[in-house]
Amino acid sequence: MAESPAYNYHPRWLRRRVSTYWWLEKRSYFAFVLREGSCLFVAWFVVYLLLLIWRVLQGDAAYQEFLTWSARPSVLLLNIVSFLFLVYHAITFFDAAPRALVVHVGKKRAPQQLIGASHYAAWLVASAVVFWLLLGA
């Protein structure tokens, strides 16, 4: 398809710059940036988990030290905030998943609520298994 003879860039047409604070302009934009930012807190929990495992491997004393350190108000606050972001991350992910996953049952498409619900169900089952392992065994 040949290019139309119109100008691609015209010096008089006004291009407005997008502000660096574009994400503060709308509630939905802000929620989006929070969602994206929540992965930082996911990363923190991974690091925390690795630290925990490392300390456990180093023996009982190191583990107790780690627990004391974790009880410090700053670390506690960080972990609480991280947990909240993690829940936000999970919920927004589960809400988004049905939009990308189109599953066909026979000829018809599985309804979106079903896909979303199965994510939550899997989360519950996985959590139940982990709890059972930690508390029961």
Place this chain on the structure above:
Amino acid sequence: MIPTHDVVLVGGGGAGLRAAIAIAEFNPRLDIAVVSKVYPMRSHTVSAEGGAAGAVAPDDSLDEHSYDTIAGGDWLCDQDAVEMFVQEAPRELLRLEHWGCPWSREPDGRIAVRPFGGMKNMRTWFAADKTGFHMLHTLFQTSLKYTTVRRYDEWFVTRLLVDEGRVQGVVAIDLASGRVEAITARAVILCTGGCGKVFPFTTNAAINTGDGMALAYRAGAALKDMEFVQYHPTGLPFTGILITEAARAEGGYLINKDGYRYLQDYNLGTPHKEPVLKSMELGPRDRLSQAFMQEFAKGRTTDTPYGPVVHLDLRHLGAKKIDAKIPFVRELCMKYQGLDPVKDLIPVRPVVHYMMGGVHTDIDGATTLPGLYAAGETACVSINGANRLGSNSLPELLVFGARAGHAAAEYASRLYDVTPGIVVQTEEERRRVERDLLNRRGHERIADLRTEMQATMEASAGIYRTRAELEKGVERLRQLRVRLADVAIEDDSRTFNTERVSALELAFMVDIADAIIASAVKREESRGAHQRTDFPARDDIRFLSHSVVYRNPDGTPRVDYMPVTITRWPPAERVYGEAAAHAGPHHAAGRSLPAGETV
């Protein structure tokens, strides 16, 4: 001089894009330009809803489609063109299917058809109730495949360049920058659509200002059958938004203020619960609109702040059927009337919808001017005669777009060059557009003149016309022209000057209005959409001919007549309702009578 392009298409809607594709496929060495005042996907083809007719069902026949069309057109159709059209239509619709058009389907995967007004058989293909939208987008997206098609998006054509007796291109304004350029070519095809904006209440978009018809008229080409203006019986009262005929095809009823299905009083059959083809609500559009006017005269219509209305009753169809077959109708009613057709009655009234007339062309889209072709609603071949059947105009775009494209391509292959005379014409036009139409002092507002023109047309050239009103209309338009010379254009910018465009469009529309009224005054009979209360009968002896209007050098219209081509079906009575079961193509087929003699 070598022209810029081989073929220039003015207008990028259904007909224009189909023609462009036809030329590109026919001769890939030809350079094609599509010049449109809007981006192609904005063309008014996009708002067509109901469907496109193509006789493919095993119990249907081309002869039946021909007969329905000819009877629907009150025998003013050129029958050779109609016979060719009904044959080509299914092939074109199938070609569009191959290009990806999402036609609605039967459960087994075959194309589905639905009934439509004035058609004896179900033969209307449809894509939900957005047929025009899907057709246009399919055509536009398919046209992107062809590298020989260059587009001039948002270039407004102001004049045809004519020298040595043939058309050699156009002069157009690049709206974004304001520069005025000549786009020269060996052949020009006009596909600019209709002129509904000449009237105040119309389903048409703002862009339908009859540009191509006026361009041809001013260049000396003939316009044909201009007095035949179709009123669609069901438009919403304030906006004029179209409520598709498909709503009636699926079973809707038209009722007056007493809840009575009034069409049974007008020789359109007796009411049944289910829709009956060619009967009652599935009668032809001109008869339904005329029935409304008569109900209004009897005081049986409902008054609203926006004029008298009747009601379309879809409640008995149920939400499931409405959402499956006519979802866009529901959407439009909810949005623009604040009511839900599943539970409420829809107020409707006749609104101007289609122009049967247009630039006179032969069966291949050629006009009276060498090098000038036309296709689509802009042209008048004529396959629609005095009244068009619903779902015939979408295939018309395809069939005649392709034919005009072919014919123009062949003409362009003869390699005519551009003569130096057009340089002077371009300069004249540039001066007119740039000097005379920017920051122009005057006392008249464009909008006021436009409203006056529209009011004149509604009063003089409405559904029912009289000599007195028509002559009053001629006088009002004459005064309007004087006022037009004093129009003010405040906008002095060259960048996207829409005020200048409005003024140019208004001037086009006044020319068209002149042609319509002049043709209507001279036709002293009632046929199809042209109804004269002073001449209420059809007169096949004097008026079984097309009216042809030319522009005199002083700007006034000159009306003449040319014969209608009758091949196999001599004029008979138009019958709808129960009687339609007996009328059909087998009637008098094979016997050809001289024009004027009835069976």
Place this chain on the structure above:
Amino acid sequence: MRDHITLQVARYLPEKQSEPTFDEHEVPCPKDWVVLDGLNYIKDRIDGTLSYRWSCRMGICGSCGMTVNGEPKLTCATFLADYAPGPLRIEPLRNFPIIRDLIVDIGDFMRKLAAVKPFILRRYEKPISEGEYLQTPDELDEYKQFSMCINCMLCYAACPIYGLDPKFIGPAAIALAQRYNLDTRDEGAAQRMDVLNEHAGIWGCTFVGECTKVCPKHVDPAGAIQRYKLTGAVESMKAFFMPRGA
């Protein structure tokens, strides 16, 4: 019930201004009037120089998209009475260069539309004489939603990624590519994947989801893009592990 509304309309005349300004006008707002009726009132009676695009006024041509009180909307489908007494701010669509007043240049979108090869691609075309390609209503439903796009570009105006990086191909273009990929008659998915499976293509999208929110025709371009990402990722893996077998 307020019967008049104040409209603040953005004006920009490139020959005379370097920044847009705002004109304020009071227009009537009966309950049937949409923003477009207000603009037409200004143009017809008060200031003929106001420039904007419009055509069908029934939400199908896609011409009249503008920013209304900060949100991208079709002005033929937005009712004035909902905002009375105002003021109602009307600006051109975001993220596109402004040519004049309320008119933006959509050339970038037109190029991107063409770039995704939005037409049926097949190895062998069936001749017309053999009739239609069979397609069941269920198969039609697979892509029908994505075929409803009216090219109004409200999605581009809402997309912050497109605003920050104009190289991003954008929601409508990808939805259109999906419309053809999912059409059973088409065989060109691989060719479109080449165009889209890169950073300026689908991977530029971070699923903000604004495009789907503003779409007046419920096309759900965000859904189309995320589905396409899955397909794209699977294709990339297949190409990596089975370069010839894929």
